[in-house]
Amino acid sequence: MRIGILCFRSYDAYDFKSELRLKEAAEEQGHEATLIQIQNFSLGPDGTLSLEGKKLEAFDGFISRARVIDQVENRLFWIKVLEEKGYKILNGYEALIHCKNKWFATERLRKAGLATLPTWVVEDETTACEMAEKIGYPVVVKAPYGTFGLSVEKAENETQLKAVLWKFWKPDLITPLLLQPLIEEAEGKDLRINVVGDQVVGAIQRTATQGDFRANMELGGSAEAYEPSSELAELALQAVRAFGLDYAGVDLIQTKNGPCVLEVNGNPGFLRITKITGIDVAASIIKLAVSRFQKS
Numbered sequence: 001m002r003i004g005i006l007c008f009r010s011y012d013a014y015d016f017k018s019e020l021r022l023k024e025a026a027e028e029q030g031h032e033a034t035l036i037q038i039q040n041f042s043l044g045p046d047g048t049l050s051l052e053g054k055k056l057e058a059f060d061g062f063i064s065r066a067r068v069i070d071q072v073e074n075r076l077f078w079i080k081v082l083e084e085k086g087y088k089i090l091n092g093y094e095a096l097i098h099c100k101n102k103w104f105a106t107e108r109l110r111k112a113g114l115a116t117l118p119t120w121v122v123e124d125e126t127t128a129c130e131m132a133e134k135i136g137y138p139v140v141v142k143a144p145y146g147t148f149g150l151s152v153e154k155a156e157n158e159t160q161l162k163a164v165l166w167k168f169w170k171p172d173l174i175t176p177l178l179l180q181p182l183i184e185e186a187e188g189k190d191l192r193i194n195v196v197g198d199q200v201v202g203a204i205q206r207t208a209t210q211g212d213f214r215a216n217m218e219l220g221g222s223a224e225a226y227e228p229s230s231e232l233a234e235l236a237l238q239a240v241r242a243f244g245l246d247y248a249g250v251d252l253i254q255t256k257n258g259p260c261v262l263e264v265n266g267n268p269g270f271l272r273i274t275k276i277t278g279i280d281v282a283a284s285i286i287k288l289a290v291s292r293f294q295k296s
């Protein structure tokens, strides 16, 4: 089988290690895999899709690695084009669009009947302060798009809230922001449950560094292997199904009212989870790709 791995242009020192591991896993299973930089696609006036200037050769399907947090619709363009051309893609356009925006994602989960955190959206300082009073401090402020915990902040009082809001805003660029109660009982812990197809493939519990509430490992959090109960595993599977994602990393947080879905990541890194649990996530993703790309 011939599998294309769609890599998104990177403006930082991102090293494409997950993508390389997917290629290696495909080859281990006897398939051919090509790392494709999406900026090398082009379209001609008759709709011919080319890669590096040559008409796209036959691929059985693609695995997207949508490393995208801004201009999402625009940047997922090539995924949509490939779908239009009839290619099968693991983690396709619609599913990615819906999981990337934290408010739309929360809304979708809520409508699917899954537990989520109560979330307000504000785009004005005075309204934000009024909402925060109602929620009760401390509150968490999040940008609708973000990753690695970098666009998630805490405010203990109104002065801090205003400072946090203006970290996100510029006088000429004020955008919607999410407000949530801080789940203090989580004590800086969350769960990352990795799902491939309809199976849980690896889970970890992450713990924030001292003094932080964000459990992201990119912020220095630590992690250990975790065996989710069948209830948590089912919650994660349902969350992934709500978006129609083929593989995902589901973040769950334990609240005093039970577990809630924090977010569903359509481009999960899996090298750390593999290192911690010994579970070969890349191999599972390739197995799923092969079964989905099989000609019916």
Ligand SMILES: Nc1ncnc2c1ncn2[C@@H]1O[C@H](COP(=O)(O)OP(=O)(O)O)[C@@H](O)[C@H]1O
Pocket (backbone or CB within 6 Å): 117, 140, 142, 146, 147, 148, 149, 150, 151, 152, 180, 181, 182, 183, 184, 186, 188, 189, 190, 213, 214, 215, 216, 251, 253, 262, 263
């Ligand atoms: N309302 C909240 N209360 C407590 N902790 C939270 C809350 N929201 C997020 N967190 C913590 O912050 C981390 C990052 O938040 P998240 O919404 O997953 O953003 P990102 O997409 O940047 O990972 C979570 O993994 C969790 O540990």
Ligand SMILES: [Mg+2]
Pocket (backbone or CB within 6 Å): 148, 149, 251, 263
């Ligand atoms: Mg997260």
